[in-house]
Amino acid sequence: MITDARPPLLGRLPAGVWVAAFWTAVVVFRFFTREDELRHLSEYHGNPEDMPLVVTAVVTTLVAALLVRLPLAAVAVALAGSVFSLGMSSVPEVPVLQFLIADAVVGYCAAVRSRAVSLGALALPLAVLAALLLQGAVNHYPVNPLAYAGLAATVLIAWLVGNTVHQSRAHGEALRGRATEQAVTAERLRIARELHDMVAHNIGIIAIQAGMGSRVMDTQPAETRNALNAIEATSRETLAGLRRVLGALRQGDPDSAPLEVAPGIAELDRLVERAAGAGVRVALTRRGAARPVPPEVDLAAYRIVQEAVTNVVKHAGTRDCHVTVEYGPEELAVTVEDRGTGSAGAAPGTGYGLAGMRERVTLLHGGFSAGPRPGGGFRVAARLPLPEGAAPEVGP
Incomplete structure (x- = not known):
């Protein structure tokens, strides 16, 4: 069962609580340092010039409390505080401070909220500025259009900065989504290839052995027993392979069984x-100095040989094939050839078997070819690059 860890207690407190605590600390500090000024604030009788600190504290606390759930209301509160503070001639910086708080909320809305909310947050301060400018013109108040234009520019800049952050985040999420989708697709294809190579080969061997055993059951009991033994061994190997694949899918489950070792060239x-038990003699030739290779190359080489031999057993119409594994200085070459009259089960380049082999080689940046041989039969060849560290040591 997956549960989300709860954040710490202090992390669950709303932002408004922290802002209120901050201003409470400021007031307490002023009480012990300027008691007369605090008493002056407590004796407020309607003159806004006496209340710059109180207005700033109230506005910032309300903005912090409303920011997450009601961002447009937070903008409105900051603008209301700015307009209310215009009458405080003793502290002319307070209205600008309140307006800059509104700018910060506008940037926040543009960064993390929907386009409709961000545009609404942008329109509110611009509308207030236009209304103040119009009121000053109608009532013949002394106004400075350049100052209002500067404030409007701060609103636009805050919105543009927030919108840039929003677009960057959306672009990053899109890239992560595509990367995740590609990773899921690649993993799905890898599992499909693994299941196809394992199940198709082993089930094909089982089917051939079962048919052979049924034909000689009455006349050759020993051959029937051999066929049943081969079916049992192949079935156990198939079951082990399926457990390995399922174990890979459940790697995040702590109760899953440990993964078994994937097959490789040594197998x-x-x-x-097993191919001999199915009636096909496979001549295996190894060339070059055998050495450990990366697990992905080891598994790919084994699966390519397995699928190619399965195609020989099922489609080639011959009892012989030749497998060559060659260790080169920079690559591992695998070749499977037969002289049969059939094909690989489909036209060259088609079919899940050949497609799976080609995908395995392509993922390792190697080369792959499959097609009829000039003298008859079919040939599958793969070149798998090896890292520099896998090259054999050369003596002096």
């Missing part, structure tokens, strides 16, 4: 034995 001898 080719067992593959040859």
Whole structure:
């Protein structure tokens, strides 16, 4: 069961509580340092010039409390405080401060809210500025149009900055979404290839052995027993492979069973034995100095040989094929050839088997080819690059 950890207690407190605590601390500080001024504030009788600190404290606390749930109301509160503070001639900076708080809320809305909310937040301070400018013109108040234009510019700049942050975040989320989708698709294709290569090969061997056993059941009991033993061994291997794939899918589950080792080139001898049990003799040739290779190359080489031999057993119409594994200085080359009269189960380049082999090689930045041989039969060849650290050591 997955549960979300609760944030710490202090992290669950609203922002308005923290702002209120801040202003409370300021008031307490002023009480112990300027008691006469605090008493002057407490004796307020309607003159706004005596209340700059109180207005700023109330406005900032309300803005912090409303910011998350009602951002437009937070803008309105900041603008109301700015307009109310215009009458405080003793502290002319307070209206500008309140207006800059409104700018900050506008930037916040543009950054994290929808386009409709951000445009509404942008329109509120511009409308207030236009109304104040119009009121001054009608009532012949001394107004400075350049000052109002400067305040309007701060609103636009705050909105543009927030909108840029919003677009950057949206672009980043889109990139992460595409990357996640590509990763999921790649993993799905990898699992599909693994299941196809494992199940198609082993089930094909089981089907051939079962048919052979049923035909000689009455006349050759020993051959029937051999066929049943081969079916049992192949079934167990298939079950182990399925458990490995399911284990990979459940890596995040702490109760999942440990993963089994994936097959590699070292398992080719067992593959040859199973193919012989299905009536196809596989000649395995290794060239070059055998050495450890990366797990993804090891698994890809095994699956390519497995799928190619499965195609020989099912479609080639021959009892012989030749597998070559060559360790080069920079790559591992795998070749499977037969002299049969059939094909790989489909036209060259088509079918899930060939497509899966080609995908495996492409993911490792190697080369792949598959098609009829000039002298008859079919040939599958893959070149898998090896990292520099996997190159054999050269003596002096």
